[in-house]
Amino acid sequence: MKLKTMNKTTRSNMITYAMVIIAFVIVQIMLGTGNISSRLQGQLVPICAYIVMAISLNLTVGVLGELSLGHAGFMSAGAFSGIVVASCLSQNTSNEILVLVLSMLVGGVVAAIVGVIVGVPVLRLSGDYLAIVTLAFGEIIKGIVNNLYVGLDGSGLHISLIKNTLQMDGGKVLINGPMGLTGIPRIASFTVGFILIMVCLFVIFNLVNSKSGRAIMALRDNKIAAQSVGINITNYKLMAFVISAAMAGMAGVLFAANFSTVVASKFDFNTSILILVFVVLGGLGNMRGSIIAATVLTVLPEVLRSFSDYRMLVYAVVLIVMMLATNNPTLKNGLNLAWSKIAGLFRKNTEKGEQANV
Amino acid sequence: MKMKKKIALGLVLAMGLTMFAGCGGNSGDKNAAADNAGGDTAxxxxxxxxxxxxxxxxxxxxxxxxxxxxxxxxxxxxxxxxxxxxxxxxxxxxxxxxxxxxxxxxxxxxxxxxxxxxxxxxxxxxxxxxxxxxxxxxxxxxxxxxxxxxxxxxxxxADPNQGSASAQYISDQQLGSKIAVIYKNDDVYSSGIYETFMSKAGELGLDVVSTTTFTTDSQNDFSVQLNDAKNAGADLLFLPMYYDAASLILNQADAMGYAPKFFGVDGMDGILTLEGFDTSLAEGVMLLTPFSADADxxxxxxxxxxxxxxxxxxxxxxxxxxxxxxxxxxxxxxxxxxxxxxxxxxxxxxxxxxxxxxxxxxxxxxxxxxxxxxxxxxxxxxxxxxxxxxxxx
CATH class of the missing domain: 3.40.50.2300 (Response regulator)
Incomplete structure (x- = not known):
């Protein structure tokens, strides 16, 4: 009953939360009973990270309406800073969850700071120009991290750029230039990933439904009209952009903490585009769609392994067919019709049931 | 218009189906072959x-x-x-x-x-x-x-062994007096060998006159690196990298008329089978590898x-x-x-x-x-x- 009295947006948001929770419960049951392949089990954390990447980019692309091609750059900034913190902390404490949460917070903050630095000059641009600059930003982050050396020993952190000139007294090298992060404490867990998705969804849904969210969408729909009613364009743009960056940073930490090694070139232009594909396929501004698209497109290449040599070819064809099918009005109408019929059946049944009860 | 769309969709589906069918047949054959093998080797x-x-x-x-x-x-x-x-x-x-x-x-x-x-x-x-x-x-x-x-x-x-073994080999065989190194600084393999090569070269007193780098994004043009080596008068060029970049270096060095000795590591292996590469350019290239196909x-x-x-x-x-x-x-x-x-x-x-x-x-x-x-x-x-x-x- 309550579901019906809610307004349309709230209901849709609740369905999204419920979907994520149900998926989590199902996977937990599968894990508990051991009915899960090691392939899927190994992909759980990356899927969570990609979902967070997709919904955070959707905030920039779908809600704010600006095309960003450097989202993986924020992921990288978060991953590398967060894992350095995690490595330092895990020497002093054995509480993995605490270490992971703290390092995710640090990763998020660092990515947010980078977001501000990039955003302040860049968000005065729009359209193609913004896309070009964010693309360059992603490459710059990759270039910096590729030349970064960070070591940890008894006397603290050592950092050097371009040439490895670390004056180490024992200890270990955390970021080793092009070799990236090695010996990462593997502390990521599916549960933390699930909680991160829920938190990000909560933040995004509440932002979109707030005064700020309406301002952000207003300047997406018509910049001049928004300006004329006194909305501060730069501030609101920056707000959405930085929140999106912070989430990407946290996703980066989660992703990196799942593997024993991560290199800077992992977070390149291709990864940014991959995440953009999740967003476009799921629908601009449609968080539920992003979640589904991110999950399906992460699992798909692995499921297609049975096609061996033709794997990536089949993947591309499936992608094209999906794009065409989801945009096909005939198919959409057909699906809607079918859905309303099914819903109608249920309604009739319950009405009958109620009558019978009376 | 609608007709056109339907036709387009039909074509896409047909294409998809034929491909799936093709792949299905193929993988089916493979599975059958694997099953047979499994039968023999229970x-x-x-x-x-x-x-x-x-x-x-x-x-x-x-x-x-x-x-x-x-x-x-x-x-x-x-x-x-x-x-x-x-x-x-x-x-x-x-x-x-x-x-x-x-x-x-x-x-x-x-x-x-x-x-x-x-x-x-x-x-x-x-x-x-x-x-x-x-x-x-x-x-x-x-x-x-x-x-x-x-x-x-x-x-x-292991990479460090390759670097120091190369330096040792160059020193023992006296292959060059002035050495130039070009390496790929965003690659684990290349920079790993470079580092150990340099430390060993320092020990052995090899004269490294030029050190230049490139990355994945800039591995199309090596004129700067080659000119640097040429101007420094290097007579041996050490190339700790994979064959794809090395083939371009050989090509471009040839085009600019620079012909030092080239010395590679095991990543150079494969250069002779690279499609579209003129193998005559690799003539005289030396590399350190544990395997030789002409061994008797x-x-x-x-x-x-x-x-x-x-x-x-x-x-x-x-x-x-x-x-x-x-x-x-x-x-x-x-x-x-x-x-x-x-x-x-x-x-x-x-x-x-x-x-x-x-x-x-x-x-x-x-x-x-x-x-x-x-x-x-x-x-x-x-x-x-x-x-x-x-x-x-």
Whole structure:
């Protein structure tokens, strides 16, 4: 009953939360009973990270309406800073969850700071120009991290750029230039990933439904009209952009903490585009769609392994067919019709049931 | 308009269907073949490995896949311990390598060939260690692959060894008085060799006159690096990199009329089989590799003949490494009386014991031994390219 009295947006948001929770419960049951392949089990954390990447980019692309091609750059900034913190902390404490949460917070903050630095000059641009600059930003982050050396020993952190000139007294090298992060404490867990998705969804849904969210969408729909009613364009743009960056940073930490090694070139232009594909396929501004698209497109290449040599070819064809099918009005109408019929059946049944009860 | 759309959709579907049908048929055949093989070798130990079957580095994985297949067939024909081999694609990416590894684990992998390249190798070797599945990698040469993991072993030289061995070789043979180095500073393999080469060169008093770098994004134009080396008067150019970039360097040096001696490492192997590369440019290039296809011992010759017959090209060092890996596993399994019904953990313990104690004779070196860290000790051979083939120096 309550579901019906809610307004349309709230209901849709609740369905999204419920979907994520149900998926989590199902996977937990599968894990508990051991009915899960090691392939899927190994992909759980990356899927969570990609979902967070997709919904955070959707905030920039779908809600704010600006095309960003450097989202993986924020992921990288978060991953590398967060894992350095995690490595330092895990020497002093054995509480993995605490270490992971703290390092995710640090990763998020660092990515947010980078977001501000990039955003302040860049968000005065729009359209193609913004896309070009964010693309360059992603490459710059990759270039910096590729030349970064960070070591940890008894006397603290050592950092050097371009040439490895670390004056180490024992200890270990955390970021080793092009070799990236090695010996990462593997502390990521599916549960933390699930909680991160829920938190990000909560933040995004509440932002979109707030005064700020309406301002952000207003300047997406018509910049001049928004300006004329006194909305501060730069501030609101920056707000959405930085929140999106912070989430990407946290996703980066989660992703990196799942593997024993991560290199800077992992977070390149291709990864940014991959995440953009999740967003476009799921629908601009449609968080539920992003979640589904991110999950399906992460699992798909692995499921297609049975096609061996033709794997990536089949993947591309499936992608094209999906794009065409989801945009096909005939198919959409057909699906809607079918859905309303099914819903109608249920309604009739319950009405009958109620009558019978009376 | 609507008609057009429908036709378009129909065409796409038809295309998709035919492709699926084609693939289905193909994979069906493969499965059938695998089943037959399974019938003959009822109790085979399952060996799995990941490598870049697709992407820029696929030449390594294809070579290793072929080399391992030949070894597998020979061993299965001999009777005794039987192997079943499976390779999965990792596209030279750590994340995909872990996925590929897990796929192999679902398949029931008992022994592992690790990964072909270093970055994926670092990620999968950690999984090997966690799951107690023994790994012997043919070519993942970074030290991080074996570091801290007692059940991961390498068939190739570790990167630092290659760097210092190259410096030692250049110094011993007095190949050049002024040396220039070009390396790829966003690549684990290249920068790893560079660092140890430089420290060894410093010890030996080699005169390095020019050091320049490039990255994945800038590996199309080497005029700056080559001019720098030329102006410094270098007569030996050390190229610790993979063959794809090296082929461009050879091309561009030739175009600008600069002809120093070129010295490469095992990543240079494969340059002769690169499509569209004029092999006459590689004439006189020296490289350090443990394998030479023109060696006159019987095993190498029979391997090269078989490889040429089946795949139509001369096998490179990577094919030989993978071939050796399968044979080393065979030797260890035979010595330890390992059987296919043992679990991966049981095999893991047996293999660890065998590999730290046994001595192995293979195509890529005789009397090879492994230390506790999983690194191999064997003699590198200097090779020079003459008339389009490798000749021992």
């Amino acid at each position: 109790a085979a130990i399952k060996v799995g490995g990941t490598g870049p079957l697709t992407g820029g580095d696929s030449i390594y994985d294809l070579a290793e896949h072929h080399g391992a297949e030949i070894a597998e067939e020979e061993i299965n024909a001999m009777g005794g311990v039987q192997f079943e081999l499976k390779m999965e694609d990792d596209a030279h990416d750590a994340e995909k390598a872990v996925n590929a590894y897990n796929t192999l684990k679902d398949w029931g992998m008992q022994l592992s060939l690790g990964s072909v390249t270093s970055t994926p190798g670092t990620a999968t070797s950690d999984e090997n260690y966690r799951d107690s599945i023994f790994a012997l990698t043919p070519s993942a040469s970074a030290t991080t692959v074996t570091e801290g993991k007692d059940n991961v072993f390498q068939m190739c030289f 011992d019987e095993r190498t010759q029979s391997f090269v003949a078989k490889y040429q017959e089946r795949y139509g090209e001369v096998p490179n060092q990577f094919a030989a490494d993978a071939y050796d890996c399968i044979y080393a596993l065979y030797q260890a399994c035979t010595n330890a009386n390992a059987t296919a019904d043992m679990t991966a953990e049981e095999l893991n313990e047996l293999m660890k014991e065998q590999f730290t104690t046994m001595t192995f004779d293979g195509l890529t070196g005789t009397g090879a031994t492994w230390n506790e860290n999983g690194q191999i000790t064997k003699e590198p051979k200097g090779m020079v390219i003459q008339n389009g083939v490798y000749v021992g120096m």
